[in-house]
Amino acid sequence: xxxxxxxxxxxxxxxxxxxxxxxxxxxxxxxxxxxxxxxxxxxxxxxxxxxxxxxxxxxxxxxxxxxxxxxxxxxxxxxxxxxxxxxxxxxxxxxxxxxxxxxxxxxxxxxxxxxxxxxxxxxxxxxxxxxxxxxxxxxxxxxxxxxxxxxxxxxxxxxxxxxxxxxxxxxxxxxxxxxxxxxxxxxxxxxxxxxxxxxxxxxxxxxxxxxxxxxxxxxxxxxxxxxxxxxxxxxxxxxxxxxxxxxxxxxxxxxxxxxxxxxxxxxxxxxxxxxxxxxxxxxxxxxxxxxxxxxxxxxxxxxxxxxxxxxxxxxxxxxxxxxxxxxxxxxxxxxxxxxxxxxxxxxxxxxxxxxxxxxxxxxxxxxxxxxxxxxxxxxxxxxxxxxxxxxxxxxxxxxxxxxxxxxxxxxxxxxxxxxxxxxxxxxxxxxxxxxxxxxxxxxxxxxxxxxxxxxxxxxxxxxxxxxxxxxxxxxxxxxxxxxxxxxxxxx
Ligand code: NAD
Numbered sequence: 090x091x092x093x094x095x096x097x098x099x100x101x102x103x104x105x106x107x108x109x110x111x112x113x114x115x116x117x118x119x120x121x122x123x124x125x126x127x128x129x130x131x132x133x134x135x136x137x138x139x140x141x142x143x144x145x146x147x148x149x150x151x152x153x154x155x156x157x158x159x160x161x162x163x164x165x166x167x168x169x170x171x172x173x174x175x176x177x178x179x180x181x182x183x184x185x186x187x188x189x190x191x192x193x194x195x196x197x198x199x200x201x202x203x204x205x206x207x208x209x210x211x212x213x214x215x216x217x218x219x220x221x222x223x224x225x226x227x228x229x230x231x232x233x234x235x236x237x238x239x240x241x242x243x244x245x246x247x248x249x250x251x252x253x254x255x256x257x258x259x260x261x262x263x264x265x266x267x268x269x270x271x272x273x274x275x276x277x278x279x280x281x282x283x284x285x286x287x288x289x290x291x292x293x294x295x296x297x298x299x300x301x302x303x304x305x306x307x308x309x310x311x312x313x314x315x316x317x318x319x320x321x322x323x324x325x326x327x328x329x330x331x332x333x334x335x336x337x338x339x340x341x342x343x344x345x346x347x348x349x350x351x352x353x354x355x356x357x358x359x360x361x362x363x364x365x366x367x368x369x370x371x372x373x374x375x376x377x378x379x380x381x382x383x384x385x386x387x388x389x390x391x392x393x394x395x396x397x398x399x400x401x402x403x404x405x406x407x408x409x410x411x412x413x414x415x416x417x418x419x420x421x422x423x424x425x426x427x428x429x430x431x432x433x434x435x436x437x438x439x440x441x442x443x444x445x446x447x448x449x450x451x452x453x454x455x456x457x458x459x460x461x462x463x464x465x466x467x468x469x470x471x472x473x474x475x476x477x478x479x480x481x482x483x484x485x486x487x488x489x490x491x492x493x494x495x496x497x498x499x500x501x502x503x504x505x506x507x508x509x510x511x512x513x514x515x516x517x518x519x520x521x522x523x524x525x526x527x528x529x530x531x532x533x534x535x536x537x538x539x540x541x542x543x544x545x546x547x548x549x550x551x552x553x554x555x556x557x558x559x560x561x562x563x564x565x566x567x568x569x570x571x572x573x574x575x576x577x578x579x580x
Contacts, residue, residue: 100185102133103283106142106303109149110296117141118304121276126192126423127414127462133189135279138302143271143311147318149297150242150269156295158239158267162217169213169265171292176206179288183253183281185415190278191249192422192462193377194414204543205257205285208561211545212265215566230579237570239267240319244312246333248325249277249425250380250485256285258347258549258560259322259568260299266569271300273312277425279303306332313337313344320345322568324382326483327554345558345568347382347550349483350511353504354385355494355526358394360516364538366401372514372540374451374467374487375409375421380429382555383512383541387473387480388491389500395493399449399471402491406467407450412459423463424486430454430463433486437468439478446473446480446490475503483509497522501529510552512541533559 102123105112117139125132138146157165176183184199193201221236243263247255252274263270274282279301286301302308306329313321313336323333324347337344354372356365372385379386390398414422424430437452451468454460465487473480473490480490494500504513513532515523520537527535533551534541543549548564550556559565 100189102186102189102280103287104133104135104279105283106136106138106146107283107286107299107301108142108146108297109152109300110290113142113145118308121305123277123279124426125189126425129427129461129463133280135276135303137276138273138304138308138311140311142302143308143315146271146297146300146302147242147312147315150271150300151317153295153297154239154241154267154269157264157269157298165265165267166213166216168292168294169209169216169261172289172294173206173210173213175288175292176202176209176285179284180206183284186280186284187253188414190252190280191380191425192414194419194422196417196420197377198414201251201253202281205253205261208257208261208545212261212566215265215563219566226576228579232577232579234575234577236573236575237266237567238573240569240571241268242271242318243268243320243322243569244271244273244315244318246309246312246321246323246325247272247274247278247282249275250377250382252278252282253285254543255324256282257545258543258565259324260285262560262565263322263569264298266566268569269295269298271302271312271318273309274301274303276303276305309333310336313342314339316340318342320569322558323347330556346556347558347560348511348554348556349485349509350382350384350551350555351387351481351483351507351509352383352385352512352514352532353387353389353507353530354514355500355504355516356388356390356394356398357515357517357519357522358391359518360394360538361518362394362398362401365516366398366405368514368516368540369402370405370409371420373489374406374469378421378424378465379487379489380424380485384485384489385512385514386484386489387475387504387507388489389494389503390491391500392493392495399491403450403469406469409467411455411464411467421467421487423459424465426463429486430465433465433484433488436479436482436484436486437488440470443477445477446470451487475506481507497526501526505529505531508554511555512536514541
């Protein structure tokens with residue numbers, strides 16, 4: 090564990106709203122005192138969008154949408170490529186702002202900006218290549234066209250734990266599809282989205298094509314019920330998704346969802362156990378302190394290698410440097426807030442009390458130099474019962490369950506015994522077995538011998554209560570398009 094230091098005072102944090110290409114302050118939603126999770130101190134006062142600002146953002150987005158689709162595809166493509174270039178050039182600043190947002194360690198945070206850049210570059214390429222189809226109908230001389238059109242204005246609601254990732258996965262596809270966007274980041278993570286909005290303007294995108302309106306649930310609800318929003322794309326928790334779908338029902342606004350997970354990481358006896366232990370640790374309690382939708386929070390280990398795997402896994406978990414996220418030596422930062430700290434400690438206390446697993450490391454808030462920040466020890470429970478609340482509910486913190494299984498059928502049964510279905514991980518050197526298992530897992534993504542390396546070419550999203558949307562690939566573009574059939578009669 091290494092000590093903490095204050096973030097560089099030289100970083101200027103954007104705090105207004107970006108609507109129609111203008112910075113807006115004095116907003117009707119009030120302000121939010123942003124706390125830097127690594128030292129528990131306020132670091133900025135963030136403007137919050139209220140009803141009036143959401144309405145202004147939607148109106149400016151419609152104006153910008155009309156301008157955007159009046160450009161040739163080549164011009165839109167080139168502007169998207171210019172935006173990707175601008176993000177690449179700005180990667181250091183975006184990376185630092187990402188640390189200020191939610192204290193993701195600096196060794197990882199520029200990677201979020203690089204991911205977003207990659208998606209923007211990828212989707213730029215679709216703009217002048219996306220095709221419709223022409224299919225035959227019973228009157229064989231008729232022309233029957235099937236085309237994809239933008240919705241116009243879409244609302245994109247982002248969670249605090251990855252605004253740059255949402256910008257890549259969703260905003261890039263929405264723009265490439267021809268939409269204008271009202272992006273509502275969480276008030277907890279406003280800085281990188283606001284910087285992204287600035288970059289959109291800097292490269293010459295129409296003012297209002299990307300409006301950035303940080304707010305809490307009130308601003309989000311105002312966006313969802315706005316009649317000018319033709320589709321909502323929501324990334325966040327299931328509880329919020331239910332509220333959003335209920336609100337959206339008033340206008341029958343379609344909602345795509347990217348939700349949480351309780352992903353299984355299945356380690357077979359024939360796996361490279363050193364690699365599997367490292368992967369399980371960084372895909373589990375260490376990476377983003379477990380605050381990732383992709384967290385492999387249930388680690389299933391084949392019985393004959395359970396003890397050997399555990400020894401290697403715990404060695405990685407307990408030796409990972411935890412501390413100041415601006416120090417590149419640290420691989421694990423704090424969790425996001427005091428409320429998250431309290432909630433996660435309660436999850437741990439309850440898991441200890443219900444005796445459905447054994448606490449083998451961690452379980453405490455860190456003190457000493459780190460006492461002011463929201464640092465928790467990476468925490469592992471062994472021999473966890475999959476029916477326990479610990480194994481069934483998303484913890485969203487540095488806490489994982491390890492379980493043992495005896496054969497493939499049992500591994501698949503445990504992995505699928507959850508309401509979630511976002512990711513699954515399989516560690517084995519037997520690729521025939523890996524493929525057989527992958528086909529049986531109820532999960533939107535299966536990662537074999539690798540971490541969750543989300544790529545622009547691949548659709549990412551959930552099964553079951555992990556959501557309905559897909560990001561990446563052609564599927565991700567289609568999320569932001571509606572289908573039109575044009576039939577030309579030929580008498
Ligand atoms: P959250 O559901 O609390 O909030 C998400 C967003 O919704 C925030 O911007 C919030 O302000 C807004 N919101 C809250 N109430 C609203 C309402 N009534 N109407 C409209 N908007 C509202 O989630 P969070 O704590 O910010 O993020 C963590 C969750 O996100 C976890 O469950 C995690 O697994 C999930 N997540 C999923 C993915 C994915 O790709 N599947 C990616 C990242 C995070």
